[in-house]
Amino acid sequence: MTMSESKRKALDTYNAKCDYIAVKPLKPEGEAIREAAKTAGQSLQGYILQAVRQKMRADAAGEYLIRISKAGAAANAERKGQSLEDWLNEHQ
Numbered sequence: 001m002t003m004s005e006s007k008r009k010a011l012d013t014y015n016a017k018c019d020y021i022a023v024k025p026l027k028p029e030g031e032a033i034r035e036a037a038k039t040a041g042q043s044l045q046g047y048i049l050q051a052v053r054q055k056m057r058a059d060a061a062g063e064y065l066i067r068i069s070k071a072g073a074a075a076n077a078e079r080k081g082q083s084l085e086d087w088l089n090e091h092q
Contacts, residue, residue, distance in 0.1 A: 023048065 003011075025033065037047035070084075077087030
């Protein structure tokens, strides 16, 4: 079946916005990922992208916690008239 010109243009426009990232797990792991996606009722791509987004959010949250912890420690050190390093050594 041939594709209409408008459908071809729409696909070309969409594909121009997309990136391509190849993932090559070993076959047993690939089978496990496919099965997990199927069990979740998702496409393989959707399942993988959801997992990546969750990991990225978790990493960002961890980095945020580190930044606010460091800022809090720096404020405590300043209140005590200590360097951050000295304050951290005292509170380990």
